[in-house]
Amino acid sequence: MKLIATDLDGTLLNDKGNISIENAQAIRKALKQGVQVVVATGRTYDAANKPLQEVGLSLPIISLNGANTYTEDKKLLRDIPMDRSTCKEIQFFCQKENMYFELFTSKGIFSLSRDDFKTVIMDIMITAHPDISKEELEIAVDQRFQDEDVQFIKDYDELFKDETIQLYKLLAFSLDEELLQKARLQFEADSNVKITSSGSINLEFNDPQAQKGIALSLFAETLQIDMKDVMALGDNYNDLSMLTMAGRGVAMGNADEVIKEQCTHTTKRNSENGVAHAIEEMLAEL
Known part of the structure; x- marks a missing residue:
């Protein structure tokens, strides 16, 4: 090797x-x-x-x-980078289905709600570690803020209009397996996107390359x-x-x-x- x-x-x-x-x-x-x-x-x-x-x-x-x-x-x-129009379609689907998601770009990570962000991170930690204490949970949430610099915005319109920003990955979360499967089926035939996951409660959307x-x-x-x-x-x-x-x-x-x-x-x-x-x-x- x-x-x-x-x-x-x-x-x-x-x-x-x-x-x-x-x-x-x-x-x-x-x-x-x-x-x-x-x-x-x-x-x-x-x-x-x-x-x-x-x-x-x-x-x-x-x-x-x-x-x-x-x-x-x-x-x-x-x-x-991802195809812009495909990225907008995924964003629209996630918002329509009330799925929490993050958009990874050349100018950082963007999300709509800080409260939803904290709720999702807590759900992830509880799912992975059912016996986790409240103190450990709070530390884990704080750590996520430190690991990734997430910026919170009111909507994505201005972001998509800014041609100087490259869109690289969309990360969507849900504890509902059926909803994750619905999202996968919605886009898996799209030649402009590759769907993977880094955990049982998320989907990751990237360019196929x-x-x-x-x-x-x-x-x-x-x-x-x-x-x-x-x-x-x-x-x-x-x-x-x-x-x-x-x-x-x-x-x-x-x-x-x-x-x-x-x-x-x-x-x-x-x-x-x-x-x-x-x-x-x-x-x-x-």
């Missing part, structure tokens, strides 16, 4: 949203042995880079599910590395394109069984330093 690509949430990050000492050490060990490492995430660049900086790592970042690819010194290598697998293969090409020499690690459906395209696709122990079945390897959970375990196992085979 010559290149490692790792997702963040549910993969490199533990349940507290941090990179463990073990995971950081394993990445440094791989780098010292000449193996390149890149992060591939649904997050924005800044939200992805923050946990890396906390442990002293500077890595290239594929952000927004493959819409943007940056070098380790933040030089933009690839830029894939803004996929982690496509972005990773093009990044590997710039390094003159064949995809058979790439190890990719992930836990969810927005990781699937890179997990199946990589020569060594590693599913986290906390991934759905559907994800695991399509990977060549499975590692420990993100709460058990699964990334470090997978890297050490791979390096031992070299």
Whole structure:
């Protein structure tokens, strides 16, 4: 293996949203042995880079599910915005169905309601951690505000009219599985959009070329590395394109069984330093 690509949430990050000492050490060990490492995430660049900086790592970042690819010194290598009219159609559907959503753009993340934002984050945390305390819940909500700089606006009309703003991703949430399925069916035949998810209660809409697998293969090409020499690690459906395209696709122990079945390897959970375990196992085979 010559290149490692790792997702963040549910993969490199533990349940507290941090990179463990073990995971950081394993990445440094791989780098010292000449193996390149890149992060591939649904997050924005800044939200992805923050946990890396906390442990002293500077890595290239594929952000927004493959819409943007940056070098380790933040030089933009690839830029894939969404079709504007398609984005407006998705926005209209979400508002009509009262689905909370966020629009990721070149000028930040936008949403309509701060109260809805807090409610959704609380619902996410309670769904993922049913035994969470009120204090822990409040900390988690505050952390989301710190991780991603969400701006709240009254409507999207001015945003869509501003041609200087690029639209990269629309992230929609609902605890209603039928509504999520309805949204998926509404747009899955649209050739201008690719639908994935990073959790059981959300849908992520991107341009079809803004996929982690496509972005990773093009990044590997710039390094003159064949995809058979790439190890990719992930836990969810927005990781699937890179997990199946990589020569060594590693599913986290906390991934759905559907994800695991399509990977060549499975590692420990993100709460058990699964990334470090997978890297050490791979390096031992070299």
